Amino acid sequence: MPDAAVRLTGITKRFPGVVANRDVDLTIERGEVHALCGENGAGKSTLMKILYGMQRPDEGTVEIDGEQVVLRSPADAIARGIGMVHQHFKLADNLTVLENVILGAEPRRFGRIDFAAARAAIRDMSARYGLRVDPDSLVQPLGVGDRQRVEILKVLYRGAKVLILDEPTAVLVPQEVDELFANLRELRAEGLTVLFISHKLDEVLSVADAISVIRRGTTVATRLDPAEVTARRLAELMVGSELPTPELRESTVTDEVQLDVAGLTVRTPEGRAVVDDVSLRIRRGEIVGLAGVEGNGQGELIEALMGIRPAASGTIRYGGVDVTHWPTRRRREAGIAYIPEDRHRHGLVLEAPLWENRMLGHQTERPNARGPWIDRRGARRDTARIAAEYDVRTPGIDVPAGALSGGNQQKLIVGREMSGAPKLLVAAHPTRGIDVGAQAAIWDALRAARAAGLAVLLVSADLEELIGMSDTLHVILRGRLVAEVDPRSVTPEDLGSAMTGAVS
Amino acid sequence: MSKKVPAWQAVLRGLGPRGMALRIGAPVLALLISLGITMVLLRVTGADPVSSVQAMVDYGTTPNSVVDILNRATRYYLSAVAVAIGFRMALLNIGVDGQYRLAALLAAALAGALSLPAPFGQILTIVAAMVVGGLWAAIAGVLKVTRGVSEVLSTIMLNSIATGLIAYLLNPKRLAEMRPGSNNIATPQVPSSGRVGALNGALSAIGIDLPGRLYGLLPVAIVVGIVFWVVVNYTRFGFDLKVSGLAPGAAEASGVSAKKMIVVTMVTSGAIAGLIGMPELLGASYEYSLNFPAGLGFTGITVALLGRNHPLGIAFAAVLFAFLDQTSDVLQEVEVPKEIVGVMQGVVVLTVVIVYELVRRFEIRREQRAVAGELATGHDLARAGKGR
């Protein structure tokens, strides 16, 4: 029997306060696409970091091609033929594809970079694996799918025989996912091994040769055959219980318009329109979903609504009042709640205790403040209330927000934003990267607030969430609202097509 | 998992341990380590470390030295607080030096021309100095907000401009007075009605007799420290300031106007900077001359770093630096080059910064472990609240 490409045995890694890897056993055969599934925070990333030399296991062994190795750094891993394509691309926009690929591993000839040799090597790899990219194009104009191919080329160029792809489909639309999977099959056909991390089960089932599931830091199932396992079974293995589903019951939509955006345009400092003539209305008791591939203006639209980014033209009317030129604080004081996309950068102060984080965004309002003074007692008491009502798992309100898990951080944010009777909620990716339990709790909170008359703008990359939680669903493409679809009848595939502009 | 704050930012913002034991333990540990290093350095330079340190302590505790140290610490303290206000929101006001010198010059010219009954002259002088310092700092703030100019660059340049401007203004044709045959140039003397008397009298009334002249405005530094503390911890402005420093993105999303905060912070920092020269001007020199102490703004940066931007920490740091500076003369007398004091100050700051960062990381790890542990044992606010 030939040696496995990678064999992990008894891997244990302890971190303070986060899910560690416990006794992980994983075997990846040569020339297969192996999928590793698990909830966010289940320990997939840690395991991959161990395999890529970014972390060292406390216990256990790593074997590559039958040989036990100690990987001290990514450089070690690369030397052993293990390459990693990160979820977030690490490319220099103003360099060409070629330059990005060879950066840090430049072929030299007489002390100068041998671009000709590099170009030939890249052309050859592109052709062999079907990774179509022009080596001399700048990276800047490339789309997400192309960038991902550049990342894969980067890894292959360094001689990787085992590719780790960390949630490669998170940023792709369905059509791009198909292309990626075609690439992966070609890589496999060429004898390369792919380790594919995902929590999207249908994708996993369609591309993988073998599936392993990790839950709470340990492997609960290994080398499942995709032909013999259902998505439902996988899901149960991943969460250890039944999956919550995003859905709305009866409509609570009123005819009272809470937010009325008309002809809103937002420009970059260079003058490019990133939000282009957007008009939309949200009524009380209505959740309006916004679907789109990341980077099509959702973030800018939200920031314009919150007053963080100025509107170049158009109006924003809130409860009948023109708020286009109001500063952020005035909007928030008027009852616009905000769940930002990146909770670590925009939603929390990680070093500050929970009760101070409870004040964030509401630091001028009761119970947090009285006049120019902070009301410590009021803020602390209310933080305890939020923790109880929104099931924020924490030993106390004085621990820094950074010590909580992502789901509990997000529950704190949701609880905070739901306090003080908001009239409009702008929610960006409210359930991204959090565990199933927290996800269900946040959906519950949204449904309850909607029933109470809250108007919600929901931006998400999770198409199921969008379809299930929206009363109305818009599609945004290159800054324009290109379609309105009926969430009751649309399928994720159709929505994906609309998002790429394939149909309208 | 929490995102890590880069070490340099943690250092600037004065992040440190939160627990009381570590808060006190960390600086003590750092000082002991730096004392040890200093001893070794002294040994290497060929001096007897014990007797050198002994000589410093002996000299530093004489009543005359105590007064000098307190006066010096007053200047350092005000300067460090001015710097720390900026640090709190990651604004590096390198221009405190120019701000206070310009403020002192113009305030001196004003005070020299005034003859108001006490305390109006003094108050007017101090307010004028704060206004000048604040306005001068505002230039950097406005440049950053409107043009995106890094405050580090603009304040460094404003220091040079202030130096040139002072050289221009400190001239008998302008703000200085003619003193035939003098090698000095100075503004007219502040009339005695405009001066601030020494504290010695008040202190001897409560049984503390000190020689020399203790700055009459020393209490101003204490008040500044208390106000700084109250503002940072108990006001909305302080909260906004803190959040802006720790997480600018979160601050913006929460409705803090970054631009406004930058300008307000720079102006506040500059206004405090304006105070730096006041104890000396109104309590000792009574004029702005070529001999007016310069460079305090830069000392303030170090002292603020050492004091971790905390009002009390800065006070200790200011006294420590004042002690080291004061006693550097006596080191020369025992044949240790005075430069060793600069090395000692550097060692102290480095040690404190490193120890704090290590302790901070240790504490974060400990906290995360504690949170996980407490949740595992069922100590959970969410459950307790629901009465489960």
Added chain:
Amino acid sequence: MRRGLKVSLVALTGTALTLTAAGCGGKKAATSDQKTVKVGLAFDVGGRGDQSYNDSAARGLERVKKELKVTTEEISAKQDEPDADKESRLRLLAGKGYQMVIGIGFAYTAAVLKVAKDYPNTKFLVVDADQCKVSGANVLGACFSEEQGSYLVGAAAALKSKTGTIGFIGGVNVPLIHKFEAGYDAGAKKVKPGIKVLPGKYLTQPPNFDGFKNPALGSEAAQGQLDQGADVIYHAAGGAGLGVIKTVGAAGKWAIGVDSDQYAQPALAAVKNQILTSMVKRVDLSVYDFVKSVGDGTFKAGTKQYNLANDGVGFAVSGGHMDDIKAQLDDLKAQIVAGKIVVPTE
């Protein structure tokens, strides 16, 4: 010059009646011989080794040490210090029983006057006393007529210039250095009314005293004046002047030194033949005179003016480049001494 130049502070335990047990932290031979007279000298910013003003004071101290058999102590000043520091420095010395304390540099004036009151048995000297005014029965102020010496080297510069353009470089823009420039300018115009004296170049503005320390600044400024056609350049820039002399010397033009006879300085040996002369300011002499007068009981409080008349200032003739014009300069000197020429100070 100003405090960027030097202040030396000599403290001397004259008769050493008291056994200064406090002595020193350890290694001083303080108690070895009660008859030994101790002199302490503290410099201003820059300290010993600035090749100029501070070193001149140090030379005086060396001579005192050798000829009068005293031991000495030196303390340097810190940059940017307030008066209180100078005061405590003087107090430190006086308090340790030194019977002579010398402050070099006008910045010490106020501090000396203050501390002298508290130590009536200690004799104080302040060199370059501000406004040439001191008070107290135990204080001597030494004042120098730098403008007179500068006048003569200005005349020499004008006489030696072939291009008809000469330059002046001052360290820091302070009144003291203006005196040098004023005398230089007047002297040059006296002997050659048509001479072009470039506007004085000051290296830095107070409180930046780099202009007395940083030779690179001096070099740069000298090159600038050479480029404008100057072929004789006089500097009053302390340590920064080394850069001036080296640059001017390398260009084959005449440099004029200051404070000490810079022809004799080892650091300038390579270009010494391009040093026309130096305006000598005898800080060393004032230090020596003071210690000697205290030693032999002839100390007189008040101020003492060092000028051309008592050779407290003058010009150096090392190298022989002045031989051909010396007579002319001596004639000017005589006129100044006689009061026929009054040299401006502004």
